[in-house]
Amino acid sequence: MxxxxxxxxxxxxxxxxxxxxxxxxxxxxxxxxxxxxxxxxxxxxxxxxxxxxxxxxxxxxxxxxxxxxxxxxxxxxxxxxxxxxxxxxxxxxxxxxxxxxxxxxxxxxxxxxxxxxxxxxxxxxxxxxxxxxxxxxxxxxxxxxxxxxxxxxxxxxxxxxxxxxxxxxxxxLGPDFAHEYLDRYTLRDPKTRMPLYHLVGALDPLGDADIESRINDGLPETLEEWIRADGLTHLKIKLNGEDLNWDVERVLAIDRITAAVQAERNVESWHYSCDFNEKCENVEYVLDFLGKIKEQSEAAFDRIQYIEQPTHRNLKQHPENKMHAAAKIKPVVIDESLVDLESLELAQELGYTGVAFKACKGQTETLLFAAAAIKRNLFLCVQDLTCPGASFLHSATLAARIPGVAAIEGNGRQYCPGPNAPWAKLYPGMFEITDGTVETGSLNGPGMGFSRG
The missing domain is CATH 3.30.390.10 (Enolase-like, N-terminal domain)
Structure with missing residues (x-):
């Protein structure tokens, strides 16, 4: 009925x-x-x-x-x-x-x-x-x-x-989910606070020496400045995937700068994720990358939490891109590849051990992906589409309601903060960041959990 x-x-x-x-x-x-x-x-x-x-x-x-x-x-x-x-x-x-x-x-x-x-x-x-x-x-x-x-x-x-x-x-999702509903795979209350993953883009300056001309809009402009201003402990690093030496040195340079700033702040623990955006030719590139990082800085290697979408998004066309060897070292997650249940199943066959959820793939599809991934005991994370304003709050609600997701990426504040202004007045804990976390517990109202009133 x-x-x-x-x-x-x-x-x-x-x-x-x-x-x-x-x-x-x-x-x-x-x-x-x-x-x-x-x-x-x-x-x-x-x-x-x-x-x-x-x-x-x-x-x-x-x-x-x-x-x-x-x-x-x-x-x-x-x-x-x-x-x-x-x-x-x-x-x-x-x-x-x-x-x-x-x-x-x-x-x-x-x-x-x-x-x-x-x-x-x-x-x-x-x-x-x-x-x-x-x-x-x-x-x-x-x-x-x-x-x-x-x-x-x-x-x-x-x-x-x-x-x-x-x-x-x-x-x-099939017979394995008989008599189950999405309340089994989501939380009744949002996580109170979650660490924020800050994006370090390939063009982003790390220190003063990297800046040719300042924007001077009152916001931080270098990685050093962002860490100090927002108390960051989680960094997502965009990498080339076609230049191994550049990728290795980029991570090591970020680690050197971050370690120096964190030492000033008396912070002992922080984390990285590494995103190749499909540009690696094969898993051997990933293995070489991880090997060189570990060889040159075991501390930087230990701080890498996971690897994101290293090779081509079309898994059917590239079945040779098996991730088993890399996934034995660090979780390897699909992002662009995840568009339906079939792609999730194929990714597992190819050795991927995690999934990156994105609000931009739809609330319905993402909730179903989450149930399937949790059932399979996969590594879970929530990624961003440079979402400002309401779109960032939507992304944050997903991260806060899916068990096993430990952090939320949010880089709209870095690149396109304009739409954040009216929302920051209503949810300051989501936009005014000082300890590297966002106050996801505030997203607990009717509907998607947030409103302009």
């Missing part, structure tokens, strides 16, 4: 918000200096005629989600934004009542067809990748979950049980 708590979508609407970067961000051989936020509002209605509105926001992220030799970045951005609009039009015509997981799960299966419409309309030489489809529609997904929670006066993470959902997880 359908739940009395079910809702239908009354109306979804999309808008766009340009966001300038204060400093360029380089990763995977590409440089980003601006983006647009996709902002979505969804109105829902229950069987009794009660209504509520929810909101979602996410950067377009086309440079990360759709790197292509055939479609330039401007075309990809426009296509992804148009897909967000088309999906909103489509979902407005869906008459069904249901839980957000159920409603979105059916719509997700329409993404490919809607993306094909975009491809024809824009005359694109290739189809939109599944990852780009997920990113473009993630604000809609978040807005629906937000609206549902607000209508019921509950945090959305506390509407994931049999009391609210019509179907158990076996429908989505």
């Amino acid at each position: 359908p739940e009395s708590t079910d809702v239908r979508i009354v109306h979804a609407r999309v808008s766009f918000e340009p966001v300038a970067f204060r400093a360029p961000l380089k990763f995977g051989g590409r440089v980003v200096s601006q983006t647009d936020l996709i902002n979505v509002t969804v109105d829902v209605e229950d069987h009794q005629g009660r209504r509520a509105s929810g909101h979602g926001s996410m950067p377009v992220g086309n440079v990360w989600a759709w790197p292509s030799a055939n479609v330039d970045a401007d075309q990809a951005e426009k296509a992804m934004k148009h897909l967000a609009e088309l999906t909103a039009v489509h979902i407005n015509s869906v008459p069904d009542f249901g839980h957000p997981i159920e409603l979105m799960y059916s719509v997700i299966h329409e993404y490919g067809e809607l993306a094909s419409v975009v491809q024809r309309e824009f005359g694109l030489p290739e189809g939109m990748p599944k990852l780009a489809q997920l990113v473009a529609n993630s604000p809609l997904d978040a807005a629906l979950h937000d609206a549902y929670g607000r209508l019921h006066g509950k945090n959305s993470y506390n509407t994931l049980s049999a009391e609210y959902m019509n179907q158990d997880l076996s429908v989505y």
Whole structure:
């Protein structure tokens, strides 16, 4: 029987918000200096005629989600934004009542067809990748979950049980999940505080000597300054993947500077993650990298918590990229590769031992990925898409509600802090950082846990 708590979508609407970067961000051989936020509002209605509105926001992220030799970045951005609009039009015509997981799960299966419409309309030489489809529609997904929670006066993470959902997880994840619901794989209250992973991009200055011209906008500009200002203990290092000596020296240089600053602060423990953004040719590169780091600084090697997406995201096309040997040394996690359950299973076969969750892949899909990954005892982390404002808070709620995730990446404050300003007044503990942590316990309100009031 359908739940009395079910809702239908009354109306979804999309808008766009340009966001300038204060400093360029380089990763995977590409440089980003601006983006647009996709902002979505969804109105829902229950069987009794009660209504509520929810909101979602996410950067377009086309440079990360759709790197292509055939479609330039401007075309990809426009296509992804148009897909967000088309999906909103489509979902407005869906008459069904249901839980957000159920409603979105059916719509997700329409993404490919809607993306094909975009491809024809824009005359694109290739189809939109599944990852780009997920990113473009993630604000809609978040807005629906937000609206549902607000209508019921509950945090959305506390509407994931049999009391609210019509179907158990076996429908989505297979028979191993019979009689289980997402409340089994999420927390009823958010973690109170979580360490913040600070990004060190390939262009980012480490010390004063690396700066040619200062921005002078009042924010830190070097790694030294960021560590002192925010009390950082977790650093995510973007690496080249095609220049072993540069990658090794970059980590060692970061470690030298960090060690000096931490000694001043009397901090004895800190951590790194290393992100190659798919640029390594093979696992041997990763093994050589780890070996050289350990040889030259065992302390720096010990501080590396995990390796992120070292080789090509297309696992089917590159089955030779097996990670078993590297994963015996450090956890190796997929990021760009994770787009569905099949990719998660294939990654495990290829030796990956962890997953990086991202809010930009959609609230529904990410919650299902989390359940599958927890069942498999994989290493878990939550990564960022340079998310400012509401999109960062969304990402933080995921990290705070998924068991086993120990830290949250958040680099919008470094590169595009403008949209943070109104949210910082409401959630200062999420944006005014002094001890290297964010106050995720404050994200405990109705809906997705945060609101502009």
